[in-house]
Amino acid sequence: MIKESLLVQGMRKKLVENLRQKGITDEKVLEAINAVPRHIFMDLSLERVAYEDRAIGILCEQTISQPSTVAFQTQLLNVKHREKILEIGTGSGYQTAVLYKLSSRVYTIERQKPLYDAAIKVFEKINIHPNCFFGDGYKGLPQFAPFDKILVTCGAPFVPQDLINQLKIGGVMVIPVGDNSQTMYKITKISETETKEESFGDFKFVPMLKDKQK
Numbered sequence: 001m002i003k004e005s006l007l008v009q010g011m012r013k014k015l016v017e018n019l020r021q022k023g024i025t026d027e028k029v030l031e032a033i034n035a036v037p038r039h040i041f042m043d044l045s046l047e048r049v050a051y052e053d054r055a056i057g058i059l060c061e062q063t064i065s066q067p068s069t070v071a072f073q074t075q076l077l078n079v080k081h082r083e084k085i086l087e088i089g090t091g092s093g094y095q096t097a098v099l100y101k102l103s104s105r106v107y108t109i110e111r112q113k114p115l116y117d118a119a120i121k122v123f124e125k126i127n128i129h130p131n132c133f134f135g136d137g138y139k140g141l142p143q144f145a146p147f148d149k150i151l152v153t154c155g156a157p158f159v160p161q162d163l164i165n166q167l168k169i170g171g172v173m174v175i176p177v178g179d180n181s182q183t184m185y186k187i188t189k190i191s192e193t194e195t196k197e198e199s200f201g202d203f204k205f206v207p208m209l210k211d212k213q214k
Contacts, residue, residue: 093119155205
């Protein structure tokens with residue numbers, strides 16, 4: 001495990017209090033945010049801004065989402081211990097690590113190889129072990145379905161039916177849907193042919209890419 005300065009620990013506690021003030025009420029989510037060293041998932045020169053509530057650029061012209069968005073999506077997902085979770089878009093790996101703190105059965109898929117490789121190195125550094133895959137997020141991971149929960153961390157132009165198919169009955173998917181901006185949806189699978197959709201405001205995510213890079 002990495003060694004942290006008291007300054008970093010203090011900044012993370014301050015972030016947690018900020019998230020609480022912004023309406024994050026799930027203490028398990030706040031504990032997970034407090035346990036994950038966000039600065040490790042970005043350039044180390046950014047350590048002093050890592051715990052501000054803002055998105056920060058990473059490899060491949062992607063971003064690490066602002067902590068309030070990570071906390072909000074995670075709270076909507078309502079993760080229970082030992083649930084099987086599929087994350088679409090590993091990115092930096094920060095959201096993956098937060099999910100892992102809540103349930104160690106995390107499957108995550110990333111379509112950009114530099115991000116995939118970098119995230120695996122960080123996971124090793126902080127000693128967590130999500131199941132990582134390089135591939136097309138639109139297709140999910142049918143070989144490991146069904147999942148209790150699915151979290152999409154990029155803006156999807158539509159809700160992929162393949163992901164709905166990979167949810168358990170009673171399972172939940174949280175996904176931002178839209179092109180230039182997105183609406184956050186919580187989708188509950190009622191039966192094999194019926195879902196319930198709830199919307200939770202507008203957000204701005206990097207797009208969910210359609211074609212796997214060569």
